[in-house]
Amino acid sequence: MTAVTAPVPPMAAERVRALRRMKLIAGGLLLGAAVVFVVCRTVGDGAGVWGYVQAAAEASMVGGLADWFAVTALFRHPLRLPIPHTAIIPSKKDQIGEGLASFVQQYFLTSEILSERVTAARVPQRFGEWLAEPEHARRLADELALAVSGTASVLRDDVLRDSVAAFADKRLRALDIAPLLARLIDAVCDAGQHQATLTTTLKGTLKFLEANKAEFRKRVSQESPEWVPDWVDDRVFAKGFSLLQSFLADVIADDGHALRRGFDQQLRELAERLRTDPEQIRKVELGRDQLLDHPSVREYLANLWDSMKKLLLDEAGDPESDLRRSAQSLTIRLGEVLRDDTSIAGKVNEALERLAGHVATNYADDLTAVISLTVSRWDTEETSRRLEIQVGRDLQFIRINGTVVGALAGLAIYTLTQLF
Incomplete structure (x- = not known):
């Protein structure tokens, strides 16, 4: 199957700059630990305070390097070396897509969850409140008029003329x-x-x-x-x-x-x-x-x-026509019914719940297959790069924490060895 570029939205320049900044910070801490270690080995004799500093710097380098390897291994081969179990995202891209699809199907596309979310969303009441606003009703009537005009303009008059005449006769x-x-x-x-x-x-x-x-x-x-x-x-x-x-x-x-x-x-x-x-x-x-x-x-x-088409286009094109006024008033009335009539809202909710359950029962596999199929078509390198831009900044904290925690752990271990 031909790989395609992952259809993710364009990354903001700020996100890219933040990732680079965090990489510089994490790399700077690791480099700083290495410099301290070299200074300790060069100047100090390993006794007294120099021993404590050297142990902390050495452990800090180990922790920073280990976490750099772990974070890098998610997206690519460290140092471009084909080390086993590295470049996890590119090599496991298809499995990740299948796992994501399975996760969505198991924990999101179920009848119980969808019904619960439909009820909690209060779709009829919220939709009714929106429709009951005169300005929204007017906009909807305008859109309906545009749709009617557009549809009528692309229809074949010769075919419809004969069809309407035959139907009426x-x-x-x-x-x-x-x-x-x-x-x-x-x-x-x-x-x-x-x-x-x-x-x-x-x-x-x-x-x-x-x-x-x-x-x-x-x-x-x-x-x-x-x-x-x-x-x-x-x-x-x-x-x-x-x-x-x-x-x-x-x-x-x-x-x-x-x-x-x-x-x-x-x-x-x-x-x-x-x-x-x-x-x-x-x-x-x-x-x-x-x-x-x-x-x-x-x-x-x-x-x-x-005659019908002319009347329809004239009515649709006139902002003050009976067609638009009727559409607006009917829209407001429908919104008021959905908003205020609990029995009607309950019936609409029941219908939506049944629809959601039907979709979850009969089409969950087809819907989640879109996820796995789409992920399988993504280009591996582009996918890794974009995922790294999305979450890489937070992952750099692992490197930073590894460098700092490593120094503290090395210092604690060296201190214990000196005491006992």
């Missing part, structure tokens, strides 16, 4: 139009709107008759026999026209008129036939299909996607 042809019309007629009758419509129609008829009275009189003259005098035609027309106007006025003024009752009964009988009469239902469905086959309707369905 199919759904309309499958619609049980007769029962729907029956419910509509019932609702209109229950609300009394049919009588209001009848009243408006009758008033319009009265105005139409009055406006065209001369035309109707002319037609009566044309249809009347030639031997009938005009004055007879005038009286007959005036009487009939007056009776018609009076009848229409009576119907308009009387809410309980027989014509109104008959009109109501006819509509309700029509609604019942639309529900129960197969022949009536067939006629309505045939009319529906004929309407859908009309060229104007076909053209409207073909352009339905274009």
